[in-house]
Amino acid sequence: MESNFYEEDKLLVFTITDEIDDHSVQMIRRKADYEIERYMPKRIIFDFDRVTFMDSAGIGFIIGRYKFAKMLGAKLELSNLTQGVRKIFEMSGILRLIPVAEIY
Amino acid sequence: MKEILKNEMKLEFISKSSNEAFARIAVAAFASQLDPTIEELADIKTAVSEAVTNCIIHGYDHKHGIVKISAKLKENEIIIEISDKGKGIENIDEAKEPLYTTKPNLERSGMGFTIMESFMDKMEVESILGLGTKVTMSKIIKPKEEEEQEEFQMLIKD
Ligand SMILES: Nc1ncnc2c1ncn2[C@@H]1O[C@H](COP(=O)(O)OP(=O)(O)OP(=O)(O)O)[C@@H](O)[C@H]1O
Ligand SMILES: [Mg+2]
Numbered sequence: 001m002e003s004n005f006y007e008e009d010k011l012l013v014f015t016i017t018d019e020i021d022d023h024s025v026q027m028i029r030r031k032a033d034y035e036i037e038r039y040m041p042k043r044i045i046f047d048f049d050r051v052t053f054m055d056s057a058g059i060g061f062i063i064g065r066y067k068f069a070k071m072l073g074a075k076l077e078l079s080n081l082t083q084g085v086r087k088i089f090e091m092s093g094i095l096r097l098i099p100v101a102e103i104y
Numbered sequence: 105m106k107e108i109l110k111n112e113m114k115l116e117f118i119s120k121s122s123n124e125a126f127a128r129i130a131v132a133a134f135a136s137q138l139d140p141t142i143e144e145l146a147d148i149k150t151a152v153s154e155a156v157t158n159c160i161i162h163g164y165d166h167k168h169g170i171v172k173i174s175a176k177l178k179e180n181e182i183i184i185e186i187s188d189k190g191k192g193i194e195n196i197d198e199a200k201e202p203l204y205t206t207k208p209n210l211e212r213s214g215m216g217f218t219i220m221e222s223f224m225d226k227m228e229v230e231s232i233l234g235l236g237t238k239v240t241m242s243k244i245i246k247p248k249e250e251e252e253q254e255e256f257q258m259l260i261k262d
Contacts, residue, residue, distance in 0.1 A: 022157045023121035055153040060211035084146050092215050
């Protein structure tokens with residue numbers, strides 16, 4: 001997973017480059033939380049453009065980051081949902097809670 | 105007409121989370137003999153990933169155990185059995201409910217069974233407390249010639 005912080009906008013963008021399952025999500029979670037605490041952004045975006053696989057572990061991961069962001073007063077958004085990723089998120093109903101930013 | 109068994113495979117591995125990717129890729133490679141679409145293959149991968157993860161994190165609670173997979177290909181269907189000899193499920197109907205999870209603190213969403221049910225055509229769970237759990241799921245993979253035939257029929261309809 002790659003991350004970029006844009007100081008002017010206090011925007012932290014994560015580009016997930018791995019498959020997301022129960023195994024890989026542990027490393028992704030550790031890195032995400034570390035970077036969020038380090039930069040204390042106002043806006044966090046997870047970009048899924050390069051995610052070729054995601055199962056229910058991705059739902060738990062995003063709900064967890066949503067709560068964490070909320071606690072720190074940051075806004076969470078998702079971006080570039082691939083077809084498979086969208087299908088999983090749609091089942092869980094979290095897209096009613098978390099906005100999808102097509103461009104950022 | 106007698107059903108023809110076309111192919112069959114079995115797979116066993118220890119309950120390490122790094123085997124989740126191995127398991128879904130192996131089953132997908134086997135399923136590709138039925139010439140599924142990319143979306144059908146993605147559905148199978150996801151369902152396998154859900155069932156295998158459940159064996160590892162719930163069945164064995166991250167302790168050492170063996171996860172077994174068997175898959176059969178019939179004329180236009182794949183049937184997959186995934187089982188563990190772990191702790192079992194007390195109330196299967198409750199476990200299958202969307203959002204039901206016994207591990208909310210570990211960021212589980214309780215969507216695994218719901219995903220398996222909707223991505224596959226059939227899903228059945230058998231479980232005995234203390235003895236283990238077996239999930240059997242199947243998916244129809246329409247032969248591509250048949251689809252082409254249908255498209256052709258549509259084209260010449262009027
Ligand atoms: N193989 C298993 N052995 C024991 N219990 C299981 C097994 N599979 C599922 N369960 C039980 O059923 C519940 C629901 O499973 P399900 O896969 O739907 O959700 P989850 O695994 O808790 O969360 P998610 O799959 O969304 O990450 C689990 O929380 C667990 O209590
Ligand atoms: Mg699960």
